[in-house]
Amino acid sequence: SEELTGADVAAVFHRYAKTVAELKDLLTELDTAVGDGDHGTNLDRGMRAAVEALDAGTPGTPGAVFNLVGRRLVSTVGGASGALYGTAFLRAAGAAGDATGLDASRMAAVLRQATDGIAARGKCAAGDKTMYDVWSAATEAVESAAAGGTGLAAALSAGAVAAAETVRRMVPWQARRGRASYLGERSVGHRDPGAVSSQALFECLAAQAAA
């Protein structure tokens, strides 16, 4: 579709909760190698709570859905990722405002605010080897597609491709933020757990827009 309504954004999060449950063991394994081994359980707990809140009464607009999910993540996930994803979705909610639908250019603006929120909250920058690198690359891809007049489904598909490519490109990097940075050079050669879970989110967005 060329626009995501509130119900569509809620469907993105249902899709994402299911994907996170499937990726839980992988995310845990990745975070065991470079962190404290809880990224899978953190995000699974948070997304279960988010979907539960959505099911209790799906809010009408995309902004209201982002707001509810963001608040649930902040309150149920103790780790860094809860604050980071939570901040991203709360910023997304602010950017979406009262709009009843998100087309490609509005989606680009929403993702830009979310991405900037992660940078502010994480005090991170491009190249630090965190989830931010994936958000940043995917957002840039959506922005440039939207600026070129591409529709929502194709723009989000470009975002998902950029996300996947960035996860692969980051493997040889050394982490400079988060627990993985404590490993120094030993963080080289691993996929960042938050980068992988972020790639999955962009794939869920693209899949929903393509549905």
Ligand code: ADP
């Ligand atoms: P914790 O590190 O508190 O256990 P999680 O394991 O749930 O939290 O999440 C780890 C992920 O969070 C990392 O893989 C990374 O992508 C992201 N992350 C951690 N710290 C930062 C930061 N300062 N800036 C951006 N992203 C970060």
Ligand code: MG
């Ligand atoms: Mg962890």
Ligand code: MG
């Ligand atoms: Mg932790």
